[in-house]
Amino acid sequence: MPVHWFPGHMAKARRLVQENLKLVDVxxxxxxARIPYSSRNPLINEILGSKPRLVVLNKADLADPALTREWLKWYEKQGFPSLAVDSLRRQGTEQVPALVRERGKGASQKPAIRCMVVGIPNVGKSFFINALARRKATRTGDRPGVTRGKQWVRLERDLELLDTPGVLWPRYEDPKVALKLAATGAIKEEIYDAAEVATWLARWLEQHYPASLAERYGFDGTDGVGAHRFLECVARKRNMLGPGGAPDLYRAALHFLREFRRGLLGRITLDFPPR
Ligand SMILES: Nc1nc2c(ncn2[C@@H]2O[C@H](COP(=O)(O)OP(=O)(O)OP(=O)(O)O)[C@@H](O)[C@H]2O)c(=O)[nH]1
Ligand SMILES: [Mg+2]
Structure with a gap:
């Protein structure tokens, strides 16, 4: 497996959520939104129990809109109210306070409804909270592991949000999950092989979004993306050459992954809803 997990994440994820669960109403x-399955904690239903919940698909601006609609339908069918948002442009976020109040109604005797935001690293938890608060209340960053401890942010007189550090967990049943988390930026770049993740992503895009590689890099993968043929093409196109003029495949891989994350290959979703 090209992506290595740290043992103990599962226990840490569970503890963090469980410890704070009693403090919140929602x-x-x-x-x-690009990985509505792979970005989900497999134990979340068990951990949250009957606590009122809202499922929010963030970074919807980067995801395939047709698949986002399908995923929202799927989550609604599971009994979870859900919505898609773009925290960067504050699209959809304006609906969140009313939905949280609605979900937390049982707690109406309390002075304020308290709501915890949980999710994987770099999914945009702190950014989402800032978008709701309309100010820079939390620290954000373009890499996983920015938020270190929990932080309360008051939204309105009767609404408080809890920002939490992102947590990952192993999903041994499906090795593609690790690749998708790496491709979308949830895992630190230092701990996986960028060439392997990039090659997997290129093959995947060639299969599901065939025009994307041709449009961005002029790559025509006629016979399936060869292990190095695609990265070589990116390296030459972007003039990333090493000693002796050899294409620098590792730099090309990082470059490609970062362009993908910025949405430069188009609006792409890597998980399909179960049929
Ligand atoms: N395109 C896009 N980018 C977003 C969106 N929301 C957040 N981001 C970007 O995602 C990156 C991570 O945001 P953070 O809010 O720091 O992520 P986090 O979930 O708090 O991460 P940790 O604190 O590390 O767990 C930032 O660089 C944001 O610019 C969104 O809706 N669309
Ligand atoms: Mg954060």
């Missing part, structure tokens, strides 16, 4: 499960 939980917002913030998922990445």
């Amino acid at each position: 939980v917002i499960e913030l998922l990445d």
